[in-house]
Amino acid sequence: MLIIQHHVKTVPHLLLPTNQFDLTMKLTGHDLKQINDTTLEHLSPEQLLSFSKRMLADLKEAMDRLNQNSNNSSKPPSSTPPWVTTPADQENTGDEDGEDHDNNKPRREVNDTPPPKDEQPGSTPETPDSSGTQPSSQEGTDASSTQKTSPVKRTAGKQQGAEGFGRTQQLPVTAIVHHSSTHCTVCNAYLGGHETQVAWTAFYSLDIAESIPEQPGIHLNHTKHIFFEIECACGHHNRSEPHAVMPEASWPKTNLSEWRLVGPRFAAMIVMLSKRYRNSRRLIREFLYDFLGIELSVGTIDQTIREAGRSVEPLEEGLIHEIEEASLAYVDETSWKEAGNLRWLWVFRTLTVVLFVAGKRDRTIFCKLLLDGRFKGIVMSDGWVVYREYANRLRCWAHLIRKARGLSESCNFVATKVGLEILALFTTFQDAIYIARNQPEQPFGTLAKQYENEMEQLKALCEAHKDSNHDKLRAFARELLRDWDVVVRQIYDPSLPLTNNDAERILRHWVIDRRLSYGTRTVEGTRSFTLLASVIETCRIRGAPAWDYLTTVIAAARKGLELPALPGMQAANLNLPGITS
Numbered sequence: 001m002l003i004i005q006h007h008v009k010t011v012p013h014l015l016l017p018t019n020q021f022d023l024t025m026k027l028t029g030h031d032l033k034q035i036n037d038t039t040l041e042h043l044s045p046e047q048l049l050s051f052s053k054r055m056l057a058d059l060k061e062a063m064d065r066l067n068q069n070s071n072n073s074s075k076p077p078s079s080t081p082p083w084v085t086t087p088a089d090q091e092n093t094g095d096e097d098g099e100d101h102d103n104n105k106p107r108r109e110v111n112d113t114p115p116p117k118d119e120q121p122g123s124t125p126e127t128p129d130s131s132g133t134q135p136s137s138q139e140g141t142d143a144s145s146t147q148k149t150s151p152v153k154r155t156a157g158k159q160q161g162a163e164g165f166g167r168t169q170q171l172p173v174t175a176i177v178h179h180s181s182t183h184c185t186v187c188n189a190y191l192g193g194h195e196t197q198v199a200w201t202a203f204y205s206l207d208i209a210e211s212i213p214e215q216p217g218i219h220l221n222h223t224k225h226i227f228f229e230i231e232c233a234c235g236h237h238n239r240s241e242p243h244a245v246m247p248e249a250s251w252p253k254t255n256l257s258e259w260r261l262v263g264p265r266f267a268a269m270i271v272m273l274s275k276r277y278r279n280s281r282r283l284i285r286e287f288l289y290d291f292l293g294i295e296l297s298v299g300t301i302d303q304t305i306r307e308a309g310r311s312v313e314p315l316e317e318g319l320i321h322e323i324e325e326a327s328l329a330y331v332d333e334t335s336w337k338e339a340g341n342l343r344w345l346w347v348f349r350t351l352t353v354v355l356f357v358a359g360k361r362d363r364t365i366f367c368k369l370l371l372d373g374r375f376k377g378i379v380m381s382d383g384w385v386v387y388r389e390y391a392n393r394l395r396c397w398a399h400l401i402r403k404a405r406g407l408s409e410s411c412n413f414v415a416t417k418v419g420l421e422i423l424a425l426f427t428t429f430q431d432a433i434y435i436a437r438n439q440p441e442q443p444f445g446t447l448a449k450q451y452e453n454e455m456e457q458l459k460a461l462c463e464a465h466k467d468s469n470h471d472k473l474r475a476f477a478r479e480l481l482r483d484w485d486v487v488v489r490q491i492y493d494p495s496l497p498l499t500n501n502d503a504e505r506i507l508r509h510w511v512i513d514r515r516l517s518y519g520t521r522t523v524e525g526t527r528s529f530t531l532l533a534s535v536i537e538t539c540r541i542r543g544a545p546a547w548d549y550l551t552t553v554i555a556a557a558r559k560g561l562e563l564p565a566l567p568g569m570q571a572a573n574l575n576l577p578g579i580t581s
């Protein structure tokens with residue numbers, strides 16, 4: 001009895017929301033607290049039998065729930081406790097290692113923590129801002145977002161008594177670049193070389209040299225950019241200036257400018273350390289110091305990542321357009337936290353594009369992207385009700401097979417029997433589909449005709465149990481019947497994909513990122529995150545180096561130039577839709 005009490009008590013707390021538990025179990029926690037050996041000793045044989053039956057039903061239910069995991073139910077892999085290794089973990093060990101790093105310390109840090117304004121502008125006239133912020137920048141407002149989210153009101157700027165990170169590091173200058181006007185902008189007269197002009201400002205830029213095969217490794221360039229001015233004979237005052245992109249309402253705290261300590265290639269590396277390798281700003285700072293001997297503040301790192309997000313923003317339109325043109329889109333979604341508010345993070349994946357969008361926890365984004373009539377392709381998804389609004393879709397069989405397996409492992413005799421039968425039928429179909437794919441293409445519906453009887457059997461099983469007393473069996477039978485045409489679509493056309501793994505695997509990387517970072521803190525932070533994630537993953541599925549591409553995009557964006565096009569699909573990747581993660 002004590003053991004039973006123990007099981008029943010631990011199940012809801014570890015694995016299930018308590019309310020769901022109390023609703024379907026016959027004995028509540030409140031009941032169990034009152035029942036002991038004495039209670040049972042005072043029951044008549046009839047009462048004892050009746051109570052035993054209820055207890056047995058509860059015990060079976062509890063056992064089923066204890067055994068439930070992402071392998072035999074619709075529970076997403078992210079619901080698996082972190083200490084349980086799932087098959088997906090084993091597949092992706094190279095990637096998921098990050099999950100364990102730094103696990104001795106509670107990770108309070110948030111990826112998009114507004115940067116502490118710990119960078120003080122340089123003081124010499126030649127280096128108005130050696131920290132990478134602009135002389136007249138509004139970066140000081142960064143700290144204002146802290147006021148929104150943190151319970152304690154903080155003033156902008158360095159806090160009294162806080163550790164200061166004023167840029168004191170002196171690195172040898174490896175190159176000097178002179179920026180001067182050669183001709184007068186008014187009369188077009190030749191103005192002479194920079195030697196005849198007056199230097200009015202300068203900034204330092206730290207960047208990573210492009211790697212050459214003969215010399216692997218990371219090599220730093222520390223470049224001094226000097227800007228000159230001169231008065232023309234016509235009276236016009238000519239001055240060369242680092243380019244600054246006009247402020248944008250949607251990026252109130254993110255300026256885009258050439259005037260940066262962190263050069264484009266170095267910035268792209270910081271983005272990769274953050275997004276691809278899931279390091280917090282603080283860990284990146286530590287890494288740069290420990291391995292490259294570079295001191296950068298958390299604020300500069302944060303600014304660099306958000307600026308990169310704004311840099312790649314113009315690419316989004318092209319990504320959406322490619323999705324609209326695609327014949328098949330894999331779609332999945334998960335929860336995301338922005339400043340403690342629950343949001344929805346969506347991933348849309350086609351053969352050549354990955355797009356992340358974060359927004360409200362409803363159908364808005366799905367409707368905007370795929371239900372507005374421009375997308376004509378097939379949607380592959382799980383069984384979430386929102387997707388049913390789109391008729392031309394596929395169901396992920398991995399989810400259905402997991403549910404069938406869950407039933408087959410139930411303690412209920414009927415559910416086990418039916419679960420095993422459904423599982424066997426799906427396995428038969430699946431095997432037949434794999435075989436059909438390796439054979440010359442046959443007319444539409446050939447396989448369905450061949451497996452007509454088995455499909456009828458499946459349908460009959462669902463019909464027979466659609467009013468079953470067993471909750472899960474009834475729900476599953478109804479689900480299959482309701483979505484019948486979509487469920488069996490791959491049997492009619494075996495070339496269609498069977499699972500949504502291509503989207504789920506990509507999303508998984510960012511689910512781990514969310515667990516490490518606790519989400520984002522600001523709207524700009526979320527925006528920057530989804531944009532960069534989209535570009536990085538798109539490069540990855542195309543087999544193109546994301547670091548190189550981000551470098552060229554950041555460099556162009558800072559100069560206000562048109563962005564280079566996304567790299568094309570590498571031939572080797574065309575037949576490998578599963579290279580992600």
Ligand SMILES: [Zn+2]
Binds near residue numbers: 184188189233
């Ligand atoms: Zn002139």
